[in-house]
Amino acid sequence: MQVNDQIDFVRQHIKKNKLRVFMTILAATMGTAFLIVLASVGFGIHDTLRNEILDNRLVNQIEVYSSEMNQVKVEDLKKREHVKAVVFRQSVSINQQSELDGFIGSHNMTVTEFQEEAKVGFALQEGRMPENESEVVVGSHFAENLIEPNTVEEAEPSTYKGSLIGKQFTYKMGLYEEKELFPEETTLTIVGVAKEPAKDWIMDFNIYADSAIMPDLTTIFTSHVDDENSELFYGNVNVYAKNLENVTAVSKALKDEGYSVYSIADQLEQLDVFFLAFKAGLVFVGTIAILIASIGIFNTMTMAVTERTREIGVMKAIGASPKLIQRLFLMESAWIGIIGTIIAVIISYGVSFIANMVLPIIVSAALGDEEIASLDITFSIIPWQLVIIASAISITVAMISGWRPARKATKIDVIQALRQEI
Numbered sequence: 001m002q003v004n005d006q007i008d009f010v011r012q013h014i015k016k017n018k019l020r021v022f023m024t025i026l027a028a029t030m031g032t033a034f035l036i037v038l039a040s041v042g043f044g045i046h047d048t049l050r051n052e053i054l055d056n057r058l059v060n061q062i063e064v065y066s067s068e069m070n071q072v073k074v075e076d077l078k079k080r081e082h083v084k085a086v087v088f089r090q091s092v093s094i095n096q097q098s099e100l101d102g103f104i105g106s107h108n109m110t111v112t113e114f115q116e117e118a119k120v121g122f123a124l125q126e127g128r129m130p131e132n133e134s135e136v137v138v139g140s141h142f143a144e145n146l147i148e149p150n151t152v153e154e155a156e157p158s159t160y161k162g163s164l165i166g167k168q169f170t171y172k173m174g175l176y177e178e179k180e181l182f183p184e185e186t187t188l189t190i191v192g193v194a195k196e197p198a199k200d201w202i203m204d205f206n207i208y209a210d211s212a213i214m215p216d217l218t219t220i221f222t223s224h225v226d227d228e229n230s231e232l233f234y235g236n237v238n239v240y241a242k243n244l245e246n247v248t249a250v251s252k253a254l255k256d257e258g259y260s261v262y263s264i265a266d267q268l269e270q271l272d273v274f275f276l277a278f279k280a281g282l283v284f285v286g287t288i289a290i291l292i293a294s295i296g297i298f299n300t301m302t303m304a305v306t307e308r309t310r311e312i313g314v315m316k317a318i319g320a321s322p323k324l325i326q327r328l329f330l331m332e333s334a335w336i337g338i339i340g341t342i343i344a345v346i347i348s349y350g351v352s353f354i355a356n357m358v359l360p361i362i363v364s365a366a367l368g369d370e371e372i373a374s375l376d377i378t379f380s381i382i383p384w385q386l387v388i389i390a391s392a393i394s395i396t397v398a399m400i401s402g403w404r405p406a407r408k409a410t411k412i413d414v415i416q417a418l419r420q421e422i
Contacts, residue, residue: 017300028398031294032393033344033345040386045275046271048377061263062250065259066260084119087117090112094176097171098170100169111233126192128192135188138208251266297397316412322410337396345387
């Protein structure tokens, strides 16, 4: 029997029992669609969390922690292989106050090397980078923390308005315990305003100054503080690899030398491992639905063998081999699995699209927060790998379900089959 004849044979018998076959395909479709949609939630949540972690963060950044970090070690880090830049930010550890045109505020000063900052894309919303120790960049919320003294007691105190670029202000330091500022004033000029943080709840009140200002501030500090254990600056170091592929190698080398390091690559690796297990669990749960649907396929194929006993006998009588008979029934069960899978994939993509469009609106309405609808949240993603896995499981289960009835068909006695009435 030629392949075309085999296909026609299967198609003819399917047409005879359209309703039963339709219901069997429907069960296979529902099982496969359930697997795909369920697992797509895992992919959607995984993608959302990855994007949240990567949002406005440098993937090649490595945070280095050391209680004995100094400029000499920073220079050594800059010379390492695969290192693009090393940013050593140091913050003033004592009380600080800024005064601009009669407005007073508390702003933390951070000293850094702007040449290194420029290499990793320190972003400004206006202005330029400092070129000497008297020029600074201020945070995007610097002005909001400048308050007119005589309005402090008001419910909404008056804050500084207007452009900051080119403005000069005085900067003072003092000890928290004494609640007084040192008399020395440092005059600074604002030449740039940093870009707003990506997160709305983060407020940037910092003053970013060049590290060249450190000796002057240290002189002021030591003239008032005799304690040798007191430190004016505390800092943290960020090492930036040339690309993401170098992050692991650079991190490993630093760990081997005793540094405590953390990188976004480590976080993503942990996240990927967790979601790999999570998605595998969802696929397993979805596979149970397909196994339930396989009961319908088994019953359909068993009834098909029973109804075609006489036909099977005739085929054997004219020389059909057991392998051919088995192949015909396996083709029928595979056909049910394939059609069910194709329909399930189409339905799954439709459900995924609707879920990603409607669920944010429902969540926003339920929580009464209109901003949630605008968040970049993906509830469902169906990658091609998931389609391949689900299709393979569905078709394999369908063929396994049809294998036992197909084997039964090959063992039918020819004489008994021919005696059976049509």
